[in-house]
């Protein structure tokens with residue numbers, strides 16, 4: 001069997017530098033899960049529909065099943081595992097906790113990473129804007145009400161308020 005030529009990639013993931021030789025066809029989501037063991041990034045569809053695989057690449061939310069790993073070469077990636085700092089949850093993680101914004105939790109990492117990007121660009125969103133922002137993320141448990149509530153709570157907390165409590 002013919003073996004595919006491998007390419008060397010170097011990426012910084014959650015602040016740590018990694019170099020690997022990978023097949024050119026390796027998807028970024030498989031690289032993150034299988035090479036780095038960061039299984040908080042989920043695979044829900046593999047067809048760009050569900051958003052479960054969303055990570056931050058060079059500052060923007062991307063569906064990591066839509067990119068090849070080599071396309072991230074030289075880049076900076078943030079996954080759900082990188083959000084917690086010194087044992088303290090990120091305000092968006094805290095918001096999901098406080099607002100019961102998850103049921104099975106499968107969509108949660110992708111939702112949080114999408115909102116992480118969105119709230120940086122729109123720190124004071126209204127409900128409609130939040131709903132539009134998470135359009136590309138499917139929650140099969142249909143827990144959207146509380147996810148939206150959590151996003152608004154997180155936005156307030158990140159602006160220095162006390163959250164929606």
Ligand code: FES
Pocket residue numbers: 042043044045046047048049050051052053054063064065066
């Ligand atoms: S696994 Fe990437 S969008 Fe569903």
Ligand code: FES
Pocket residue numbers: 101102103104105106107108138139140141142143
């Ligand atoms: S909480 Fe189950 S898919 Fe969203």
